[in-house]
Amino acid sequence: MQQVSDLSRYLDQLRVQIEESLISASTFSDQCPPKLLEAIRYSLLAPGKRVRPCLALMACDACGQPAEKAIPAAISLEMIHCYSLIHDDLPAMDDDDLRRGRPTNHIEFGEATAILAGDALLTRAFEVLALGIEEPDIAVACISELASAAGAEGMVGGQQADLEAETRTITDPDELQGIHRRKTGHLLAASLLMGGRIARADDETLECLKIYGESVGLAFQIADDLLDVVGDSAKMGKHVQKDADHGKSTYPGLLGIETSRLKASQLIDQACDAVSCFGEQGQHLIDLAKYLIERDH
Amino acid sequence: MQQVSDLSRYLDQLRVQIEESLISASTFSDQCPPKLLEAIRYSLLAPGKRVRPCLALMACDACGQPAEKAIPAAISLEMIHCYSLIHDDLPAMDDDDLRRGRPTNHIEFGEATAILAGDALLTRAFEVLALGIEEPDIAVACISELASAAGAEGMVGGQQADLEAETRTITDPDELQGIHRRKTGHLLAASLLMGGRIARADDETLECLKIYGESVGLAFQIADDLLDVVGDSAKMGKHVQKDADHGKSTYPGLLGIETSRLKASQLIDQACDAVSCFGEQGQHLIDLAKYLIERDH
Numbered sequence: 204m205q206q207v208s209d210l211s212r213y214l215d216q217l218r219v220q221i222e223e224s225l226i227s228a229s230t231f232s233d234q235c236p237p238k239l240l241e242a243i244r245y246s247l248l249a250p251g252k253r254v255r256p257c258l259a260l261m262a263c264d265a266c267g268q269p270a271e272k273a274i275p276a277a278i279s280l281e282m283i284h285c286y287s288l289i290h291d292d293l294p295a296m297d298d299d300d301l302r303r304g305r306p307t308n309h310i311e312f313g314e315a316t317a318i319l320a321g322d323a324l325l326t327r328a329f330e331v332l333a334l335g336i337e338e339p340d341i342a343v344a345c346i347s348e349l350a351s352a353a354g355a356e357g358m359v360g361g362q363q364a365d366l367e368a369e370t371r372t373i374t375d376p377d378e379l380q381g382i383h384r385r386k387t388g389h390l391l392a393a394s395l396l397m398g399g400r401i402a403r404a405d406d407e408t409l410e411c412l413k414i415y416g417e418s419v420g421l422a423f424q425i426a427d428d429l430l431d432v433v434g435d436s437a438k439m440g441k442h443v444q445k446d447a448d449h450g451k452s453t454y455p456g457l458l459g460i461e462t463s464r465l466k467a468s469q470l471i472d473q474a475c476d477a478v479s480c481f482g483e484q485g486q487h488l489i490d491l492a493k494y495l496i497e498r499d500h
Numbered sequence: 501m502q503q504v505s506d507l508s509r510y511l512d513q514l515r516v517q518i519e520e521s522l523i524s525a526s527t528f529s530d531q532c533p534p535k536l537l538e539a540i541r542y543s544l545l546a547p548g549k550r551v552r553p554c555l556a557l558m559a560c561d562a563c564g565q566p567a568e569k570a571i572p573a574a575i576s577l578e579m580i581h582c583y584s585l586i587h588d589d590l591p592a593m594d595d596d597d598l599r600r601g602r603p604t605n606h607i608e609f610g611e612a613t614a615i616l617a618g619d620a621l622l623t624r625a626f627e628v629l630a631l632g633i634e635e636p637d638i639a640v641a642c643i644s645e646l647a648s649a650a651g652a653e654g655m656v657g658g659q660q661a662d663l664e665a666e667t668r669t670i671t672d673p674d675e676l677q678g679i680h681r682r683k684t685g686h687l688l689a690a691s692l693l694m695g696g697r698i699a700r701a702d703d704e705t706l707e708c709l710k711i712y713g714e715s716v717g718l719a720f721q722i723a724d725d726l727l728d729v730v731g732d733s734a735k736m737g738k739h740v741q742k743d744a745d746h747g748k749s750t751y752p753g754l755l756g757i758e759t760s761r762l763k764a765s766q767l768i769d770q771a772c773d774a775v776s777c778f779g780e781q782g783q784h785l786i787d788l789a790k791y792l793i794e795r796d797h
Contacts, residue, residue, distance in 0.1 A: 295611035330651060340636040343636045344630075353623050357531070
């Protein structure tokens, strides 16, 4: 419990800086039409856990540099995450009306503005990195890292694969893992890598951060799937069946609950091993990994 | 005529390099789902004038550096232009079924894939700059230039303003100009600026390129509006009325045909003045500016 409250205080401190920076990074001149600005800020400044920004700051901190040095990376990651939610919610995609209890962007502002708000956030993410990171070689490395994680071979590709998979049933756990890796894993890994790059971490350290990010990303997804199944009631079989009826493949559905739990736990061990090289400075990363699969909401 | 055929040969040479580079820049690993790849290439490799890529290469050339040095800028510009067409054609935006005689991206691949193909192209544009430009400080300057021209205060903002203007009548020529400047002008200016930056042009030269780009961009739009009105038949009044019936404001509609012609011609003079400092090396830019408003298609 001590560890959780330490972690929680630490994350709260990081989030204060993140929220302030999100506000200033979403300030535009009057060349941005007011409705577009409102739509951008409606989604970007909505309450959120800021997982990716926190990971970027934590990685920079673990590498021995002040966390705030990674603020441009943190902001760009949240912008990419936010744009992807706006576009994924569109009628042509997942067609969601609500996100965390609030109307989705296109419900509030109309589809055209929602598409454009997403495009503007995606574009701004790269501008924030180009303008905000002082050393050009690091800025270029972060831009390249972010684009690779977010693009056709990463997040966008994962969303396409996910949409295509809805019309059939995935029976191969590796295929499910491949989709999640692209849809969420790469961007989580990029969060840590960008934080590490800003701290000028060496290749070996970057590799450790990458393993941590990918393992935590996958474990997080399995934990999410498990919560869907066993979170509310104990009617597991029925819930799994419900997911299957919706054509949505999940880890518990494919591997069973116990094997899924084991896999998540192994991934977290792997993540913690990977960052053990940081010693004391990696403690927050270890606490976060453990917290992610122990949470009950 | 001699000038036009010189220009035309010169542009053809540039386009050979551009087409080859577009193909290699739109090559992805098998992590990109095949349908997404097909959608990306369907639009990116469709026949086109490649105006923005040509301008980037021409600016680099005019500044005394080999045109091909600006290839990453050229490719990134075409990717941004292409993504904007895909998204603008969507049912929620301009709802177009055909582009240059071919089905638009969402008609061919479905809306979800079209949105994602646009997102992937937008993301890849920045990756191409980060990976393709050798000197990091220039890469950062180009990324920042492109993001600013394409984002909420540039192209995306212009598209939002344009959509909002459809529900009412624009009566102020300055407002119409403000929309065009953002929707197309900034990206045309950025094309020249990126070419100049890659050639390490000084601030004064960059300013000349910027004036050229903005003037040519606006003149091009006026010329386009004039072609809509007087291109096919001589029924000018009726055609203007037709545009007005569609709620689309045009320069001839607001200023009259003669004043529009005069304005376009003044803008071209301004563009040619701006690049006179290049002497002989700026001749292709001058020929292009003159060609753009003399064309009849």
